[in-house]
Amino acid sequence: MSRPTIDDVARLAGVSIATVSRCLHTPDIVAAKTRERVLGAVRETGYNLNAAAQSLRSRRANTVLVVVPDIGNTFFSEILGGIEREASAAGLTMLIGNSGRSKTREEVYVRYLLNGRADGALLLAEPKARWSDIPVRAEQRAVPIVTISEVGSDFGPLTVSIDNAAAAEAAVQHLISLGHRRIGHVCGPENNILTAQRLQGYRRALDKAGLRHRPEFELPGSFGLDSGRAAFARFIKLADRPSALFFANDEMAMGFLSTASAAGIQVPRDLSIIGFDDIHFAQTCIPALTTIRQPRSEMGAAGMRLLLSVLAGEAPVPVRLPFELVVRGSTAPP
């Protein structure tokens, strides 16, 4: 059996297709009696609106595009959870694109906006492709692009972020307040805005405490488990080792911790470590990881709400969410 169309419903109910359409969208402007008959016919036929036809006619896809650098990464997938919640509450569907932080792949998704597959986009990483300059249909307003998490200072009002520099500073300040004086930092990947912001916060905390910067204490990293392990290899070779380490994210801290532990370094007795993000598994480390919590789910939700507000014609207001220092077992006085 073929799918019923609006014509089938209209025929069965003995009305015009216009009335059927009205029953579905503006039920109150149709007579109660007619409405009942139509709705009955809808049920009887098992009718469903055709999304393509509706979208073609109404010039809206009722869909948002979400571009994520790595969909398999738990950090991003938790943001996705928040987005999904708000999107489905608003009756929007969520199209997901995995960019792998590649400009080329990102450009594929720009096209989703160009061909009207989505009404707006949520970017969970610094945009690499040109997301601006998306031509708009005559009667329509600009296509909103909201950036979440990886937000520079010049990204405009469609952004959701925490104050990464301040958060990093708070993390390092925590170590300082415990009495640490030799504090290292394992950085994020190069050319990433978060890396710069967290490094800045780290340095600022040192400055404020009158501690000097030691370049050999700033270890390279790339947010992955491996780079945490690599950081341990560099750490262990240091002549004069830090007594505490601030990691630009939890995953590196966890990679470091497991390697360090296997090598007989005891945390926090021999070394304090603090991460960033408070991912789900940070609490299962042994010892549990002290870290900075980012409200990931809420960040996603806020981004979606921001997008919705713009779609509704409101003026966008950038969202700054609070972070939180979560003290667990991996930090202690030196």
Added chain:
Amino acid sequence: MSRPTIDDVARLAGVSIATVSRCLHTPDIVAAKTRERVLGAVRETGYNLNAAAQSLRSRRANTVLVVVPDIGNTFFSEILGGIEREASAAGLTMLIGNSGRSKTREEVYVRYLLNGRADGALLLAEPKARWSDIPVRAEQRAVPIVTISEVGSDFGPLTVSIDNAAAAEAAVQHLISLGHRRIGHVCGPENNILTAQRLQGYRRALDKAGLRHRPEFELPGSFGLDSGRAAFARFIKLADRPSALFFANDEMAMGFLSTASAAGIQVPRDLSIIGFDDIHFAQTCIPALTTIRQPRSEMGAAGMRLLLSVLAGEAPVPVRLPFELVVRGSTAPP
């Protein structure tokens, strides 16, 4: 400026819209000279096909729906990665729905198929809603629904899975071969097919080794970190404790491990533990977690390929993927 349509391109190139369409889909049947002119006009206007119009006319959405129980969960998001890879390679877009294992929410997504938003679906959990009986347009074949991971014995050919019972058996067999005789199991959530299959494998391994079943060694769980912690609370109260524990998934094992460790229980000296899944962070446990690896990314990819093959009209062949015992530090002789 409004978005260019096929008419704009046709006008600029001085051809009919039919020719433009042909240049885009079957370039070889149009004269080289015309083609060049048209493609030039396409570039000049910045033309993009309108997805809705195309989908309406061609009766295909070029989209697959993926329904996942919890998008924030790392286990599923890694499967998503594999799906995304294959989907984007095939030029399909990926629509994601979060079901929360709720029938009602799942039904929302069934509708995506009904209204033509997607051409097929990939389910990462046991279907709760009615996914069969989806009416099909006259000239079209049935809408394919592929189930990944949570696959019962009666799910038909559109499935991708590992042999969970055999994998569980292998896990327990590993413990037995180390010399363990008192082996417990922390189960998955009730009414889940994986729970049943893994429990079955656990019992089978005991049977084969001539070990008796001890109901008090089968602890309840629900795949979450918390239930791992709860399992520890029950474990510690046991008069006669198991010397080894097989967990129905890694997350519970990790929850257990961190609690146990905080309570002074040393793994594997006091107790061996083995998980299931080999999630990304299983290697960062201290000690690193022995577990059964499921090829998550490959499972997603295989599911997508299966769906594609059905869409291409081929006869579906159920996919059974190999699991692998990954021995790390959390298991040792008693």
Added chain:
DNA sequence: TTGTATGCGTTATCAG
């Protein structure tokens, strides 16, 4: 309150 008729931007079927 309801019906008629047009168009949204494509693809595909015809002729030419």
Added chain:
DNA sequence: CTGATAACGCATACAA
């Protein structure tokens, strides 16, 4: 090889 033209299924301005 190319051009008219008719759907695809729906929403809405306009009439009644």
